[in-house]
Amino acid sequence: MAAFDDLIAANREFAADFDLGGFDGVAHAGVAVVTCMDSRIDPLRMLGLHQGDAKIFRNPGGRVTPQALEALVLGVHLLGVERILVVPHTRCAMTTNTEAELRDQVAASAGQDASWQHFDVIADQVVALEEDVASVRSHPLIPKTVAVGGFVYDVDTGLLEQKF
Numbered sequence: 661m662a663a664f665d666d667l668i669a670a671n672r673e674f675a676a677d678f679d680l681g682g683f684d685g686v687a688h689a690g691v692a693v694v695t696c697m698d699s700r701i702d703p704l705r706m707l708g709l710h711q712g713d714a715k716i717f718r719n720p721g722g723r724v725t726p727q728a729l730e731a732l733v734l735g736v737h738l739l740g741v742e743r744i745l746v747v748p749h750t751r752c753a754m755t756t757n758t759e760a761e762l763r764d765q766v767a768a769s770a771g772q773d774a775s776w777q778h779f780d781v782i783a784d785q786v787v788a789l790e791e792d793v794a795s796v797r798s799h800p801l802i803p804k805t806v807a808v809g810g811f812v813y814d815v816d817t818g819l820l821e822q823k824f
């Protein structure tokens with residue numbers, strides 16, 4: 661599987677001085693982040709955090725999906741999460757395309773029909789963020805003592821702006 665050779669070689673270097681063996685899975689900064697899969701986002705570094713500090717859940721658009729809520733409930737009750745950040749970002753493909761446009765682009769790339777593939781596009785990012793923050797805050801298994809914030813990350817300045 662030559663496709664992975666460079667990555668496995670890098671992993672061997674990574675593991676050579678690995679010192680986190682036996683480390684627990686608790687979020688040591690008490691932080692969970694729901695954000696987009698976008699490669700311009702480095703969720704730990706943008707918050708001054710390090711490995712072991714936070715639970716990170718990513719998907720296209722950084723949406724609070726049922727799976728995200730599942731992760732947050734586990735994070736809050738079993739893994740030390742006390743602060744939750746929901747972080748979509750500027751120039752996100754899920755906000756700048758319609759579902760039809762994404763289907764067309766994928767179909768062109770795949771060389772076959774993609775009309776059956778669902779894409780969870782976002783018509784209004786701020787409205788979606790408000791709904792997502794509300795769904796976390798109102799979740800029956802996420803206590804009011806947990807701080808929940810909705811932010812937009814600017815991929816061109818690196819700045820977070822709190823909206824909710």
Ligand SMILES: [Zn+2]
Pocket residue numbers: 696697698720721722749751752753754
């Ligand atoms: Zn995105």
